Amino acid sequence: xxxxxxxxxxxxxxxxxxxxxxxxxxxxxxxxxxxxxxxxxxxxxxxxxxxxxxxxxxxxxxxxxxxxxxxxxxxxxxxxxxxxxxxxxxxxxxxxxxxxxxxxxxxxxxxxxxxxxxxxxxxxxxxxxxxxxxxxxxxxxxxxxxxxxxxxxxxxxxx
Numbered sequence: 001x002x003x004x005x006x007x008x009x010x011x012x013x014x015x016x017x018x019x020x021x022x023x024x025x026x027x028x029x030x031x032x033x034x035x036x037x038x039x040x041x042x043x044x045x046x047x048x049x050x051x052x053x054x055x056x057x058x059x060x061x062x063x064x065x066x067x068x069x070x071x072x073x074x075x076x077x078x079x080x081x082x083x084x085x086x087x088x089x090x091x092x093x094x095x096x097x098x099x100x101x102x103x104x105x106x107x108x109x110x111x112x113x114x115x116x117x118x119x120x121x122x123x124x125x126x127x128x129x130x131x132x133x134x135x136x137x138x139x140x141x142x143x144x145x146x147x148x149x150x151x152x153x154x155x156x157x158x159x
Contacts, residue, residue, distance in 0.1 A: 012065040035089055037055040041066075043093025043155055052086050053096035066092050072148035078102045081149040094153035103148040112137035 046052060082099065089097045090124045114137055
């Protein structure tokens with residue numbers, strides 16, 4: 001039996017496919033990491049992520065900077081951002097990551113939510129049909145917290 005695009009079953013499957021696809025695609029965008037490479041040198045991947053050191057200042061021994069890794073997200077904590085940066089540094093062949101101070105920023109604004117009208121748009125209780133004033137939306141303030149963490153992936157030299 002040939003597929004008929006005008007059939008209800010086709011459109012139901014198409015809608016279900018888009019309903020499942022869109023959240024998957026948009027969820028990938030939240031975990032984007034900014035990578036600024038300082039060298040074009042390629043290093044072998046560090047297979048053991050736990051061997052990548054976590055530092056809060058530059059070490060005394062000689063090293064070369066590989067890249068600056070920055071990640072910001074409103075859902076992840078600073079610890080989970082640190083784990084993701086460390087994993088990326090291990091893929092680049094780093095021995096350590098020098099982390100900076102975390103940055104926490106807030107943004108917000110006001111969205112307008114529709115007001116519930118149990119008797120419809122033209123109800124006399126809200127004055128819609130009779131020319132009275134009625135409220136169509138209510139202001140709802142919101143605030144979003146964003147955690148941002150940055151670290152420099154380094155590789156020791158002259159071992």
